[in-house]
Amino acid sequence: MNRMAPLLAALLVVASVATPAAAAVTADRTETQDAYAGAHVSYDVQGDAVVDYTVDNETMVESMRVESQSNYESRAGVSGEVDLDSVVELDGLGLDMGASTTTQATVQTEGAASIVTHDNEDGTLVVRGGENGQFVEAQVGSDAEAEAASDDRVVVETDNGTTGTFIVVGDGNVTVNEAGNVTAELGSDASLVFRESGEERTDGEKRVERMIANGTATAEVYVEEQGEQTVEDTVTYGQDTTVEAAQEGEHTVNMTVERTQSQGKVVVIHVAESVVDAGESAEVLVDGQAAARAQSVSELRAATQNGDESMYYVAQDASAQAEASTTVMVGFDHFSERTASIQGEETTDGDDSGSGMPGFGVTAALAALVGAALVAVRARS
CATH class of the missing domain: 2.60.40 (Immunoglobulin-like)
Structure with a gap:
């Protein structure tokens, strides 16, 4: 028993030191997490894109990227007015998970744009252009189809009938590009809003969408x-x-x-x-x-x-x-x-x-x- 006492004491010391260290690692991972999961909304942040944006277990957007208009025009070698239908494969801004509350979470960007997600029944997502103009490209799922309803609204419908709408608020427009993805052009202080509508996009939903779009x-x-x-x-x-x-x-x-x-x-x-x-x-x-x-x-x-x-x-x-x-x-x-x-x-x-x-x-x-x-x-x- 006397020989075992020093060994037991040493093990207790190691355990007492290891436990706080493990807790510290867990805390660090929590603070630097790249995924969000709420009551309605879940998604990941991977480098330059928000991926697998899911509302009530239905993936509505496979990936979304934001790029400043000036950077895109320089990279693509174009100037002046750009045909939005041809804007594809954006070189997205660097993204990181930001602060979150019970119902809201922010995605930090390296540019002027901001992204806020809302854990409500409509799974609302808002991209603000900030002081500079931005392009946004949202790739819908392989089992989904996007269709322009107007210059300021695009409707997405998944294979099982779940619908959602992209809405531009302010100076900008949104369309479906040649790759079949949703592309938006946001002027200074304009926003792109996404709202899910469930399995039926009612007349009431359409009415609210129009009221948001026209201010x-x-x-x-x-x-x-x-x-x-x-x-x-x-x-x-x-x-x-x-x-x-x-x-x-x-x-x-x-x-x-x-x-x-x-x-x-x-x-x-x-x-x-x-x-x-x-x-x-x-x-x-x-x-x-x-x-x-x-x-x-x-x-x-x-x-x-x-x-x-x-x-x-x-x-x-x-x-x-x-x-x-x-x-x-x-x-x-x-x-x-x-x-x-x-x-x-x-x-x-x-x-x-x-x-x-x-x-x-x-x-x-x-x-x-x-x-x-x-x-x-x-x-x-």
């Missing part, structure tokens, strides 16, 4: 349950827009929208019924006052164009893949900082809004909520 919709907000946690994700399409959103209580979602420009815009909010059972009876307050309900998207859009008041529209057909959710569009008549509150359906017998406060109806209870401090999760795109 009517400046942001989308997603409120859903992931596991036992309620998460909020905000996607902004205008660089002058900031959105904060959070669930407030059991039946209310609050948000604050700031814009540096005064022109009115629409914010599209997707709320899971498991979080707030909104449905057709949803009510909306803007800046603490009950907003008028628009009967059509045209009426909603008019409210943002020098309208007399803000309005909202409940769109039940906005997404075929999110059957247990409600899409509410809020049209703000002007900015700079506005607040909105979405109230869901009553869920208790005979209670007006669950407030338990005598004399308080839905509107008064909501006004009290909006008057209270907003519990917000800041998400800048």
Whole structure:
């Protein structure tokens, strides 16, 4: 036993030193990981490309590269206006995984462009051109087909019928190049957006796509349950827009929208019924006052164009893949900082809004909520 004691002591010393070292290696790998896997979205970053971009287990993009227009023109020996159909095999910028939160992840680039992915039901991906013009090429899967729907939208459909749309916001256009891949040209401060539409691209999905492309919709907000946690994700399409959103209580979602420009815009909010059972009876307050309900998207859009008041529209057909959710569009008549509150359906017998406060109806209870401090999760795109 006496001979074994020194050996056991030595082994304990080695074990005590080896354990922290192993933990350090694991931590380093976590910090320098080149893959992302969320509740909806997963992908890898390999050198100069984002690869295997998957939404709800369906690979929508096999690889995507970004290259500055000036670098491409110099390398290809061309100048002036470039035929976008002929832009192929981009020499992509160097990429690395960047910071991530519960619902968002960034891909760092060596150039002015930025890439942000959103772990929401639409698997939203946003490429911003930055100060310099950029080309983007996205190679779709071998079992997928890409087709231009307009100068600012290309629709991708996989072999099993899952669809997604590439949308250009701002100064630029997108098409299908001669190799059958999606190619976009982004001017200064323009963006390329990808959104998955599930197995059916509804009229509501098409409507939202058009609103994003023409600048009517400046942001989308997603409120859903992931596991036992309620998460909020905000996607902004205008660089002058900031959105904060959070669930407030059991039946209310609050948000604050700031814009540096005064022109009115629409914010599209997707709320899971498991979080707030909104449905057709949803009510909306803007800046603490009950907003008028628009009967059509045209009426909603008019409210943002020098309208007399803000309005909202409940769109039940906005997404075929999110059957247990409600899409509410809020049209703000002007900015700079506005607040909105979405109230869901009553869920208790005979209670007006669950407030338990005598004399308080839905509107008064909501006004009290909006008057209270907003519990917000800041998400800048």
